[in-house]
Amino acid sequence: MKRPIVFIGSGILIGALLTGIILWSAREHIPPASEVVGGESEADDSFSNTNMTSFELSDDIGGRGSAHARLDSMIGEWEHTIRVWGGADEESRILSGRVRRQWIMGGRFILERGAENTKITFHLLEPRGRRPATIGGVNYEGLRLLGYDRLTGQYESLWIHDDSTRMYHSTGHYDPDRQMILLSGSWIDPFDRTMVVYRYEIDLSRQDEHTLLRYISDEDMQEFKDLEIVYRRVVK
DSSP: OHHHHHHHHHHHHHHHHHHHHHHHTOOOOOOOHHHHGGGOOHHHHSOOOTTOOHHHHHHHHHSOOHHHHGGGGGOEEEEEEEEEOSSTTSOOEEEEEEEEEEEETTTTEEEEEEGGGOOEEEOOBOSTTOOBSOSSOEEEOEEEEEEEETTTTEEEEEEEETTOSOOEEEEEEEETTTTEEEEEEEEEOTTTOOEEEEEEEEEOSSSSEEEEEEEEEOTTOOEEEEEEEEEEEOOO
């Protein structure tokens, strides 16, 4: 009675290996938006596994679609101006820097980081309406991954920086009427261990200028804007 179990287990193992090979060996060619966007809506970009073989399912999960092509305008080198607020009634602080965005993993994810690994200077602010934690500037380096999960039908962002061991993960969708990617997430306040809820609005309505806004909620769950980044494309 053990032999059929071995065969079944071997079949599952072989199938898993083949699926991994298909995903690993996906082509690195990144098609332009004109080849992708016209043929499918974002609803079509996610998928159902109804009546699909394991090979077809693996190809759909791993492939680049129109939701990825929508992000093509974000690629390149950008100068950015950043305004940060420590609370709803506080004045903003302004800093500037430069970032480079590029496709990685065959056009499946965008990698954003300081151009040529340079660092930007900013002022640390305690969250949710407190006074500045540090008056002087400090070196700060960050990295963001942005992508679209065809399995869940959601955009995902992961942000890390060299002043924390935390990973900031947010998920959301594209709003075609506003031409924005809308993301939301949460983090734990290091000062009082409470949960901070935040959301992003990434405006993609212009090719050479993008805006990222972040809103967080204070102790009374009143929302205010604490971050605004305006990206302007560097023309070489």
